Amino acid sequence: MRLGRQCQPKLNHLFLCSSLCLATTTVVAQSNQPKVSLQLKNVSIPTFLSQLNKQVKLRFVYNVTELSQLPKISVNAKSQLLEEVLAEAFKGVNVQYRLANGVLTVRSRNTSGNNPTNSEQAHAIGISGTVSDDQGQPLEMATVRQLGTARGTYTNAKGEFVFSIPEPGELIVSYVGMEPQRFKINKPTNLQVQLKPTAGAKEVVVTGIVSRQKESFTGAAATFTGDELKVVGNNNVLQSLKSLDPSFVLVENNAFGSNPNVLPNIEVRGTTSISNDGLKDLYGNDPNQPLFILDGFETTLRVVADLDINRVLSITILKDAASTAMYGAKAANGVVVIETKKPVPGKLRLSYNGDFRVEMPDLSVYNMMNSSEKLEFERLAGAFSGYSGDMRYNKLRTNIAEGVDSYWLSEPVQVGFTNGHSIFVEGGDEVFRYGINLNYKKTTGAMKGSGRDTWGAAINMGYRKGKLNLSNQLNIYGYTANESNYGSFSDWVGMNPYYRKTGFDGSITKYVDTVNVGSENPNFEPQYVANPLYNASLPFINRSKNFGFRNNLQANVQLTKEFRIDAGLQLERENTENVNFKSALHTDYRNTDITKKGSYSRTDYNKFYYQGFAMLTYAKVWDKNSLTGNLRSTIEENTTRTIGMSATGFPYNSNGNPAFAFNYTEGGKPSSSVNKYRRASFIGLLNYMYDRRYTVDITYRLDGSSSFGVQNKVLPFWSIGAGYNIHNEDFIRDNYPWITILKLRGSYGTTANQGFGNFSSEDIYTYITGVNLSGQGVELTTIGNPQLTWQTTKQTNLGLDLAILNNQYTATVDAYIKNTDPLIVPITMPSSTGIYQYPINVGLQKSRGVEVRLKASPIYNLKDRIIWNVGIMGAIYKARYDGFFNTLYSLNKEQADNQSLQRYYDGNSPTAIWAVKSAGIDPGTGKEIYINKDGQYTYNYDVGEAVVVGDSRPFAEGTISTGVVIKNFSMNAIIRYRFGGDVYNQALLDRVENISRIALTQNQDKRALYERWKKPGDVSAYKAIKIIRTDEDKSYQTSRFVQRDNNLVGESFNLGYELRKQNTEFIAKLGMQSLRFNLYLNDIFRLSTVKMERGITYPFANTVAFSINALF
Template identity: 25%
Template sequence: MNKFLNNQGSTLLKQLWLVGLLLICGALHGSPLTMWQQTQQPITGTVRDAQGVLPGVTVLIKGKTSGTLTDENGQFSITATATDILVFSYMGYKTMEVGVGNQTIFSITLEEDTTQLKEVVLNAGYYSVKDKERTGSISRITAKDIETQPVTNVLATMQGRMAGVSITQTSGVPGAGFDIQIRGRNSLRADGNSPLYIIDGMPLGTESLGNSSFLSGSILPGAGVNALSTLNPADIESIEVLKDADATAIYGSRGANGVVLITTKKAKSGKTTLTANVFSGVGQIARRLNLMNTEQYLAMRRQAFENDGIATYPTFAHDINGTWDQNRYTDWQKELIGNTSQHRQVDVGIQGGSEFTKLLLKMTNYQETSVFHGDFAYKKTAFQFSGNHRSADQKLQLDLSVQYVLDKNNLPGTDLTLDAINLAPNAPALYDADGNLNWENSTWNNPIRQNFEQYVAKTNFLNVGGSLSYQLLPNLEFRTMAGFSDTRLAESKISPSTLYDPAFGLDSSFSFLVRNAGYQQSWSLEPQLHWSTTYQNHTLSLLTGATFQERNFGTYALQATGFSSNSLIYNPSAANVIRILNNSNSVYKYNAVFGRMNYTFNERYILNLTGRRDGSSRFGPGKQFANFGAVGAAWLFSKEALVEKHLPWLSFGKLRSSYGTTGNDQIGDYQYLDTFSSNGLPYQGIIGLQPTRLFNPDFSWETNTKWEAALDLGFLNDRISVTAAYFKNKSGNQLVGIPLPGTTGFTSVQSNFPAEVENSGLELEWSSKNVNRANFSWSTSFNLTFPKNELVSFPDLEGSTFANQYILGEPLNIRMVYQYNGLDSETGLYTFEDFNGDGLIRANDDRKKVVDLTPEFFGGFQNTLTYHKWQLDFLFQFVKQTGPNFNNYKSMPGLSVNQSVDVLNEGQPFSAGFNTQATNAYSFYRNSDAAFGDASFIRLKNIALSYTLPTAKKWHCKLYLQGQNVLTFTNYRGLDPENYSGIRIPPLRVLTLGTQLTF
């Protein structure tokens, strides 16, 4: 017993000693449990949603600054203690908090939260704003919309996806440009309606560097040789379009026609990842004209000669007099523009970094051949670098983004579309038995001859944008944005003597070379101060800054002829004659100061004030500066207690409105000065100068006053979101050429004119999450715009040179034509309305019928469906409009030009050109309302089907099929209702198959 007590006592004594020691340590350093709980340990895990893993999820330790992001596999790693709480947050999902405890490996599933959709942060240029708090009108698309489209131009990715933004593709040739109008046409000048483009804070000049002497004016309409066309869509993270005064006024004069903000992709933290995206595909003309076959064509020709009273066919009528095989048939649309273009892209990127420093490096190579007869190709190689750094104390942040693009476009000198439509179906073969160009005994101009007239454009584009910000005080931040861009173009077109019939006997001395070199170099610097504070229910933020910008622009073009050999045609020094076509350089300088105040009360009443003072070198002394500003207000009425109580189904409701003024200085450089140019005529061995512009220092900015009222609604926890906006913009003080008497030696002088143009319209937007289940989801978005454009005032319009171009109360985009009244039953000729009743049809007196080419409405309808690992996206674009039809650009039926089979059923009179009355009548017919018709269409603009393979966690693979311009539903009489010129390649139908890998 004693031994037992002794042993127990010893044990008890040891335990008491240990407890005492622990108490002492606890008193000095904390309890042992606390010590264990405070031990740092690695925590790992995976974050996913109902569809799969989620990359880019923010993982923070609550109450601390440390955190990380999930990688492309949804995995994360962080160091924490047992008492820490992990916070998982991701846009569009409910934030989740999980205690660490004894667990070191986590599997987290986030639940989608549709109420957070309004938390999306929009880029407004100088500042960012949550979607729910914006007072201005901003439309947005992201990389997920862009990546589903096999296109080469940034603007193509926006078609049909934004209310109030009308975008038209000018041609289907590789590298062709686009026309864009944001809420209508404001300026009487065609070149005064372009929006401002900004890439990562750097304003982008979009003036064409091409030379008008090139026939590329027809092959590349819309100036395909500018920086915007060279930008790589695969490098873009998001595009925001600022539309109303509140959103654009902070850009002053530069935002008169809207602002397009382009943000490139940025690096993300996490382990180093490698991505590769490869696709290849084919493209073809989506629509073709139903033209006559040989039998129908010859029947038309015979009837035409009979109508003209010609019994014997002339010697030059090779198609019908037996010179050409009358049993021959060639589908010239298939032969000349019916090739299948090949599309291929390889996109490789690597990125990674810590929570403080991140880097991204990316390379894209794209190649596309043409649908023309011949070997032509468009190539683009793009490099992108992005880096950002944030200091450990979160005060200093550096961002840098660089894009460098090499662009080469090799095209025929002339678009062969019109030849493909016009050529007689029994015209000769293109090549003879020996494979040489067939001239058929000099009876025709072989269209393939124009392939010798090659056009090549090489463009180098560099854009650098960066920012530096430092938190001076808890509420005060200094930020500087700086940028530099440089675009270089070298284009050439050769016209060798081999493109002429050898029977003409022309040698290389008749060969031509046209060469042009253009450059555009810009820099921009914008220092800013941002201050914000919150007191109880009041939030106030202030922004002030300045802009310093300079742009240098120049082109140099020459024409060389008289070569001793065609092998020397690319060397101007080998020519006998060199003519300088253009040698111009200009400098544009722009300075401004700006400010913004944003005030929010009780998280529901928002006021936004913006002001800017602009200075432009494009105006004379005393006229260079102007003030612009705007006010925007919003009321989040869904947060009112009465609404929350009685309208529980209304999850979001906001009324907003804005009013303000912006300016416009898009008139080109040095317009207010006397200018001179070479007249090319030597006098005593010296080339003289001639005046080209009169001095006028008194004109100044165009002004654009904008007003908008809008209603934003969200239903059923924002599963349905609706926006309705009405806008009215008025542009005045128009910068146009004021007509002058011919005795002055000038036709006009640049000046302000008190004409006013008004754009108004209604924009409707809808987005909904129709189904949201674990294995199946379906979302829809829809936008619809009803635009109206009107010339509301123009003093003495009837007495001006614009009398036959504009009408008060009508849109700017009109055509004044003859009114077609049908065929005369006795003469069989076309008849027209005699408006002045003098018995004659005259251009000035009877060309009074107005055809409005402004769209009645336009929009898009997009859907996204996911099922397990499958995803389907498709977009329908639609436009209701009137446009020029087949009759607008076709020659008179009966001439040696093929026709649509429709003319056989319309009873149109045929003439071979020997009947003067018929010829004159058809001239009126081509300029009448019969040459215009319904150009409305519904187009399956884009479709993308993808499947994510069930692969290992360390790598992912997605297969996809994409289509662009897949189907078009229209009654339009012509090649394409979007590009209705009829003389250019229409937009192509493109189908691609690709693979996306992530390691």
């Protein structure tokens, strides 16, 4: 067999994987073939193919020995289409050929795969079967051959083959762009072979609007399959995605830890906006959140977080202007495109996925005192010098002597368990296809009483006949989310260990202590220390319920060979109910009027959304040229309605029925709002490629939105990208055949951010309750800015893609610049206006970054199925503000007054940490020494002397990964690294130093006892032990509490084992195609240079998970 000019294989039948297809998938016609000029007389067919290979950039697959035995041919072609040349050359010759996916396969019609002797025929082992891809689609012209021999055959249009070998041996099944599979044959066998794409076979970039060949795509994008997501974990797609691409970052939420009901903060290539609640309406999105596209339509972060990971076919992250400009005003933060699995034709197939997780709360980060240590700390601080001090000290000492050393942290937590189940049934034929999915997941959180139940059903139908292609997907979904009745985890962390959890009779007491914290006067009101176990036992509701449906209808018609029209309509309705209730018996109401004890609130949120589009596509290939153009128009409307009410005052035994409430909240009344947002857009896309080497992308989009000022309702966005496929140059093919891909690409363009409240440009009024002599009136509650313009981001990207040795070693490098100008900033208004904030355009943000992904396969033995992969990825990102001047003086002053660590000044990072610089603790006095901006040392703290003392953005962040496949076993490990960033350790301020008399009623960090200054001459990082009585005694936000945070996290460890019908007898007896098991360890360890509390309101958790997948 001969395989073009890149290699000369030793085996007679071997496929050479093509790197990318020549023509777009929308155009398959005779006119798409390259033109050939060739004059040959009386030559062998292999000679003809060799000469042809010099003129067309295709991959050739044929058997030299087999074709050499056929009659010689002559060819006289002058600028003729390839199809015509082939037809002329093989006219009257017993040859069968096929051109598909850039591969020309030629064979003799008489080929039986082997020519056995009579003896061999008598003892031949018969083999039959079908070959399909990972979605069940039959593969025509797949190669089936006996390893080490010339015997082989090909599959027909249905993917079927019949074959025989004279003696037991090993069979290899291969197809272009697919991972080959081997089978040991010692008896007659019927094989059902399913081939998976190779690592380099992701040749199409799905943008959600159009699909582009990767070879002709100039943007920065990363695509991951559903299988790759499940290698990382089985929780949700977001947790898996952060381990696969360095640009996709889930910002760690130190307050809410592993709470299953809290949505993560997500960044793609950093931020582009100042995140402020003043820019959001009640249900406004985070302005730094990427846009999510699900099956071609926009969706929300909540839908993506609850999406069944087993339904995902692929996820593509679009990062630069060339790939995101088509989404215009919503694309400045990147776009995440999710494609779910579509039904494939064929006999009925059923798959089941079971996902199970165990979450163990991580309490190791809490360094709290035991009962003896806490009592000694209070004694050193002088807590027992006041009225009845000795009496209290002796009482607590007696408790300790009796063995009281309560560990409160274990009370509100539990080992959480998640079980999820997903069933997918599919089938149909080439005309009609159907798929039905049912999924349910019940999550029990790491805190008692918290959890989340999600469920969904999807019906997917497709109809394809002639030039018409219809598809409809109906999704019904919902969830119920409950927060813990044990309240905030920090309340339990702060409980003193010398308190008894229950009374001597085992009952739960309402209070565990009363402490005089204010004065030595015995008549001073004492501080009552509530027992959190008592409050947790009371009736409680903090619940959200959701129900919704979404229907996506899409159609396309192939009008001619070059023209196609697509149209789609999405309808979505969603209802969400939020209910909160706190019992009148709660200790928060100890001094509250009886008619105001207890609280209830309810908010009902209703959403209706529609989006419709129509698109015309033109695609043509001629000679060495490929051109694709798209014109698309989109309209959408989102209407939300919110109704809410709050009530106070409930009977003591009430369980939360609002009918028993005594009053509305003081000054309160039912609330209602309607928020309507509309958008229309027009898009033009152009993609041109010459000779598979040079490619250009041009995008233009015109957006109109109701979110901005009347003078700026419409704005254009555009991008241009260029690429150079160096690997398709002849000198690379001839001299460096080991280079599989070498591509340079660059892009520049504009996008915008529209993740703000929809009323930023509109004045909002509300009716005044009641009437006066002039009648009923209205009052202004929000001032809009009619001159408010779009927040536009200009992006530049340069990228390199490299793959060598048939994708055994790959590298992707991207460098980018993002300039957002102008920013939208809410400024504080004078109190006399009655308006809190007003949005204006001011300043700009300049961002720079580099991303690197490297992957290698030092061991790649497909024959024995032994593979070892290693990889490293990382990102560096920096940003700074400019152009503010002194416009944000009032906002910066407000930040300082609120003890915020963030400021808005030119030349500084958005993530800079602002505090007063500290020289440390004076060894002589135990007081802190501050450093003013002019370098002067002082004991007097002045918040106006705050400067930049650190930056929470790490210098570099990414993952290191490795994976091993040995036969049916697979092992993978991913470790996250993060270094060069700083963190403000709030625990040092709150639980080590800044301890008042009231704070003494709570437990503190051990460092407050062992590492604070005690006597003159002590060199200590922390101030003297004393109770805060004056401002001079207080500790403030200084650089002492800023620490360098370098860490390593065991993000994912996976062990898998797969059984297939072809090589496991009992799987076949059970009627299964395959059965796979996976074991996961997620976030199992964390090594950090900072010792701090993590999970203030809700603890973090270490996870062990298990999944099972069965395909019938």
